[in-house]
Amino acid sequence: MVTAAHGAGGSASAELIEAVFVDAFRNPALDALGDGAVLPLPSGESLAxxxxxxxxxPLRFPGGSIGDLAVHGTVNDLAMTGARPLWLSAAFVIEEGFPVDELRRVAGDMAEAARAAGVEVVTGDTKVVDTGAADGLIVTTAGVGLVPPGRQLSARRVRPGDRVLVSGTIGEHGMAVMIARGNLAIDAAIRSDTAAVNALVEELLAAAPSTRWLRDPTRGGVGTACNELARDSGLGVLLDECSVPVRPDVRGACELLGIDPLHVANEGRFLAVVPPEQAPAALAALREHPRGRSAAVIGEITEGPAGIVAMRTALGGTRIVDMLVGDPLPRIC
Amino acid sequence: MVTAAHGAGGSASAELIEAVFVDAFRNPALDALGDGAVLPLPSGESLAxxxxxxxxxPLRFPGGSIGDLAVHGTVNDLAMTGARPLWLSAAFVIEEGFPVDELRRVAGDMAEAARAAGVEVVTGDTKVVDTGAADGLIVTTAGVGLVPPGRQLSARRVRPGDRVLVSGTIGEHGMAVMIARGNLAIDAAIRSDTAAVNALVEELLAAAPSTRWLRDPTRGGVGTACNELARDSGLGVLLDECSVPVRPDVRGACELLGIDPLHVANEGRFLAVVPPEQAPAALAALREHPRGRSAAVIGEITEGPAGIVAMRTALGGTRIVDMLVGDPLPRIC
Incomplete structure (x- = not known):
C-alpha cells in the first residue's frame, strides 16, 4: 500500500521509485535518477x-503559490542538469466547482514566473474531475532545455576534498507552507524561497567551470540531497553545522516542532559541489547575485565513510545526517 | 466555476482554455493550439x-488501462504534429492507500506500451496525497519528438476538394469505458481502440507526402475534431454518414444511449486531410497496416459554409455536426 512517506522525497520515496518505476522503465537515461534526463539529439545537442x-x-502561501512552484520546480530541475531551460508544458487537473478566477490567478502566477525565468509555456492540457476527486487543483509541468557543450554534471565526477556550497538560507519554503496551514501555534513571518535558480546557476558555472554536481534540495531537504550525493558518489559528505545558513525564525520554528532544518524543503536554493581551488570564485559569484547573498560553503567531500553524511555540530561533536524517512511536512510542493 | 463540461474536450473546454490559459501564456507556439507545440532548436531541428x-x-477497461492511455495519448499527440516521438516523462499523483501491486501493473502497462511505440520513459515524478484527494491515481505524461525536415501539418494548408480520412472505426474507446463503469444496462463486448498510431502515420505520410493536417479525435470525438478543422481552416467540412466506419455494437450502444458516435472518444484513431490526388494511395497505405484495415474516406473539404461541419445523412438529407458541448462521457481519458 502506498503511504504518505512514499511521497515525502526521502528513502521511502526512493524505494518505491526503484521498485516500481525504475524496474518497469529501465533504460540508460532513467538510471541516472537525477533531476531530469539528458538525452542526445541527432544534431549532437543534449536535450534535458x-x-x-x-x-x-494551501494553493497560496507567503512568498508564492502552486503556480510559482510549478514553474520554478521544473525550471530548477532542468538547471540542475546543467541545461538552459527553454520551454514548459502545463497540465491541469481541476476539480469541478473550482473558481475560474482562482484558476486565472494561478495561470497568471505561472506566466509571470515563466517570464522571469526566461522560459515559455508552449503546450498544455486541462482535465476536470468530479468534486472530491482532485482536492481542488493539481498542476503538472514538464520542461525541456539544452545543455551547452562541455557541461557534465554528475555525482561520479565528485572527488574527496571538493567543497559543498548552498546558494542561500535553507528551510524557508517548507516552513512557510506549514505555517500557512494555520494548525500550528507559530506566527513567524516566514516566506517561501520559491524562485527560479537558472540565472544563478549560469553565474556559478561561469565562475567555477569545473563544478561537479548540482541538486535542488526540495522534498527531503539538504539532508536528503547530501545523502543522495554520498550514495551516488560512493564518498562521504562532512557538513559543518555552524556554516549552514538558517534564518533565526526558521531555526526557532524548527526547534519548536522538533524538525531538523536539514530535512525541510527548499524551492529556490541549490547545492553545488565544486573543486576546492574554484570554491572561492564560486562563492563570490553566488554572493554577488541578489538571490545568492546568503550562499555559503557548508562542507566538504571525504574519502569515507562511503555513502555517509556526517556533520560537525556547533558543540564540537559529530553526528550522522540521515535521509528523511517519514514525512514531517506532507504536500509541500 | 469550473464545470464538468469544461473538461469534455468540446466547446466549453475550448472557451476555458482560451479565456484562462492562452490569455496568460500567450506566445506563438501556444497560439497554434494543436495537439502539441513545434519548436525550433538552434541546430535547425524541429522539436515537438x-x-x-x-x-x-475505471483504471482498467476492456482493451486497456490508464497506463496504456498515458503512453498512447502523448505519443499520438506528438505524431499528429508530424513528429517522430522519442521520449516520455511520467508524473504520478497517488492516493495514500493505493495498492503497490496495482501501481506496478500500471507501470508495466506503460513500459509495454512505450516499447511497442518505440519510445522511452526517461524521467518522472511521484507525489502521494491524502486519501480522497486524487481519486486513486492520476498519471500525467509529456513527450518530445523530432519533426523530420519538410513536414508541415496545419489547418492553414487545407484546400477545398481535399479528402478527409479516418484511420479506423470510431467510438470504441469512449463506449468501452462507459460500459466498464457498469451502470448501464448494456452488455456489448466493446474493447477500447487505445493504441499508438505513430507507425501508421509514417505509412500514411510516405504514401501521401502532401498530407495537410492530422488530428486524433479523442475527447469530443470526430465531430469536435472536424469542427476544429473547419474553424482553423476557415473552410467547410462535408462528411458522408454512410462512409463513417462504426462497428454495429458501438452504433447500437450509441442509439440506445442517444449519443452520436461522432462525439465519442477514440484513443487509437486519427483523422487526416489529404489532397484528392493522393487520397487513394493514402487509403491503401492505411488499409495495408494491421491498425488501419477499416480506414475510410469520410468526407471532403468545401469552400463553405466557412467553419461549418455538415453531414449527408443515410436518408439523403444534410445535417449540421456540432462540437460536443456538454459531456455525455466524463473522465474517459
Whole structure:
C-alpha cells in the first residue's frame, strides 16, 4: 500500500521509485535518477527533459503559490542538469466547482514566473474531475532545455576534498507552507524561497567551470540531497553545522516542532559541489547575485565513510545526517 | 466555476482554455493550439512537445488501462504534429492507500506500451496525497519528438476538394469505458481502440507526402475534431454518414444511449486531410497496416459554409455536426 512517506522525497520515496518505476522503465537515461534526463539529439545537442506534479496545500502561501512552484520546480530541475531551460508544458487537473478566477490567478502566477525565468509555456492540457476527486487543483509541468557543450554534471565526477556550497538560507519554503496551514501555534513571518535558480546557476558555472554536481534540495531537504550525493558518489559528505545558513525564525520554528532544518524543503536554493581551488570564485559569484547573498560553503567531500553524511555540530561533536524517512511536512510542493 | 463540461474536450473546454490559459501564456507556439507545440532548436531541428493528464475511471477497461492511455495519448499527440516521438516523462499523483501491486501493473502497462511505440520513459515524478484527494491515481505524461525536415501539418494548408480520412472505426474507446463503469444496462463486448498510431502515420505520410493536417479525435470525438478543422481552416467540412466506419455494437450502444458516435472518444484513431490526388494511395497505405484495415474516406473539404461541419445523412438529407458541448462521457481519458 502506498503511504504518505512514499511521497515525502526521502528513502521511502526512493524505494518505491526503484521498485516500481525504475524496474518497469529501465533504460540508460532513467538510471541516472537525477533531476531530469539528458538525452542526445541527432544534431549532437543534449536535450534535458524533466517533470513534476504539484499538489501543495494551501494553493497560496507567503512568498508564492502552486503556480510559482510549478514553474520554478521544473525550471530548477532542468538547471540542475546543467541545461538552459527553454520551454514548459502545463497540465491541469481541476476539480469541478473550482473558481475560474482562482484558476486565472494561478495561470497568471505561472506566466509571470515563466517570464522571469526566461522560459515559455508552449503546450498544455486541462482535465476536470468530479468534486472530491482532485482536492481542488493539481498542476503538472514538464520542461525541456539544452545543455551547452562541455557541461557534465554528475555525482561520479565528485572527488574527496571538493567543497559543498548552498546558494542561500535553507528551510524557508517548507516552513512557510506549514505555517500557512494555520494548525500550528507559530506566527513567524516566514516566506517561501520559491524562485527560479537558472540565472544563478549560469553565474556559478561561469565562475567555477569545473563544478561537479548540482541538486535542488526540495522534498527531503539538504539532508536528503547530501545523502543522495554520498550514495551516488560512493564518498562521504562532512557538513559543518555552524556554516549552514538558517534564518533565526526558521531555526526557532524548527526547534519548536522538533524538525531538523536539514530535512525541510527548499524551492529556490541549490547545492553545488565544486573543486576546492574554484570554491572561492564560486562563492563570490553566488554572493554577488541578489538571490545568492546568503550562499555559503557548508562542507566538504571525504574519502569515507562511503555513502555517509556526517556533520560537525556547533558543540564540537559529530553526528550522522540521515535521509528523511517519514514525512514531517506532507504536500509541500 | 469550473464545470464538468469544461473538461469534455468540446466547446466549453475550448472557451476555458482560451479565456484562462492562452490569455496568460500567450506566445506563438501556444497560439497554434494543436495537439502539441513545434519548436525550433538552434541546430535547425524541429522539436515537438506535448502533455496530457489522465484521470480515466475505471483504471482498467476492456482493451486497456490508464497506463496504456498515458503512453498512447502523448505519443499520438506528438505524431499528429508530424513528429517522430522519442521520449516520455511520467508524473504520478497517488492516493495514500493505493495498492503497490496495482501501481506496478500500471507501470508495466506503460513500459509495454512505450516499447511497442518505440519510445522511452526517461524521467518522472511521484507525489502521494491524502486519501480522497486524487481519486486513486492520476498519471500525467509529456513527450518530445523530432519533426523530420519538410513536414508541415496545419489547418492553414487545407484546400477545398481535399479528402478527409479516418484511420479506423470510431467510438470504441469512449463506449468501452462507459460500459466498464457498469451502470448501464448494456452488455456489448466493446474493447477500447487505445493504441499508438505513430507507425501508421509514417505509412500514411510516405504514401501521401502532401498530407495537410492530422488530428486524433479523442475527447469530443470526430465531430469536435472536424469542427476544429473547419474553424482553423476557415473552410467547410462535408462528411458522408454512410462512409463513417462504426462497428454495429458501438452504433447500437450509441442509439440506445442517444449519443452520436461522432462525439465519442477514440484513443487509437486519427483523422487526416489529404489532397484528392493522393487520397487513394493514402487509403491503401492505411488499409495495408494491421491498425488501419477499416480506414475510410469520410468526407471532403468545401469552400463553405466557412467553419461549418455538415453531414449527408443515410436518408439523403444534410445535417449540421456540432462540437460536443456538454459531456455525455466524463473522465474517459
Amino acid at each position: 527533459f524533466s517533470t513534476d506534479s504539484f499538489v501543495v496545500r | 512537445f506535448s502533455t496530457d493528464s489522465f484521470v480515466v475511471r
